[in-house]
Amino acid sequence: MTQPTQPTQPTSTTSTTSPIRVLLVDDQPLVRAGLRVLMADSPDLAVVGEAGTGTDAVRLAGDLRPDVVVMDVRMPGMDGIEATRLVTAGPGAPRVLVLTTFDDDEYVYGALRSGASGFLVKDMALDDILAAIRVVAAGDALIAPAVTRRLIEEFAARPEPGPAPAAARSRPLTGVTPREREVLTLVGRGLSNGEIAVRLHISAATAKAHVARLLAKLDARDRVQLVVLAYETGLVP
Incomplete structure (x- = not known):
């Protein structure tokens, strides 16, 4: 069973900000070692811990309370899907x-x-991996067009078998204005706030405000959940 590693301490003695606590989960030790x-x-x-199985990941996430699990x-x-x-x-x-590869598209x-x-x-790129960890630790979601747009468009429109997804696609978006529906549709297509602003001829700040209101109205934790909702409600075919 994988044992947690000791936390890495910041090198600066003057910093008052606690480091982002990361749990690494991968069945390949070399991958974990490289990230560490x-x-x-x-x-x-x-890095506060490492796990090589989904079962260990769930246990260590509960024991160590990391900020981000890779x-x-x-x-x-x-x-990793069930563990997530x-x-x-x-x-x-x-x-x-x-963590995914383009061969893992069916899991997205x-x-x-x-x-x-x-x-x-x-x-x-390694710097992009670190940046992604910081992005989600700050409460945002990683919707990188170069990575997720292709994956989401191809697979998010494939609901799981059974009646629940079909029911979700017929659910109305209560309380959402027509403009917010437009914004949600563009979020579902993987557009950034800046791209939404250009498409709708509004400022980036206004686009960001629309997204924030959608998160609150739809009780969505982050932008990824808005993407899922856009597909499940049929805004994005």
Whole structure:
């Protein structure tokens, strides 16, 4: 069973900001080691534990209370999708970044529905991986057009078998204005606030305000959940 590592302390003795606590989950030790070494040079990030299975990830997430879990998808036993669902289930749950490759596309919608806040592609630039961790730790979601737009458009429109997704697609968006519906549709297509502003001929600040109101009205935790909702309610075919 994987044992938690000791937290990495910030190198600066004058910093008053606690580092972002990260749990690394991957069944390949070399992948975890590479990420751990990478984060060791970043005083604002601290690896507090590692796990090689989904079961260990759920246990360590509960024991260590990390801010962010970097979660692999394909692991023996419990996979990263089920582990993500369990890790994000409770109040005050950590944010989850799912590790994927373009060969893992079929897992993306499952990860979205399970509460993931974004995706990392394993061959992306190391600096981008660190930036992604910081983004979700700050409460945002990683909707990187180069990564998720293709994945979301191809797979989020494939609801799981059964009546629930069909019912969700017929559910009205109560209290959402026509302009907010337009914004939600564009969020569902993977557009950033800046791109939404250009498309709707509004300022970036106004686009951001519309997104914030949608998060509040729809009780969505982050932008990823808005994407899922846009597909489930049929705004994005």
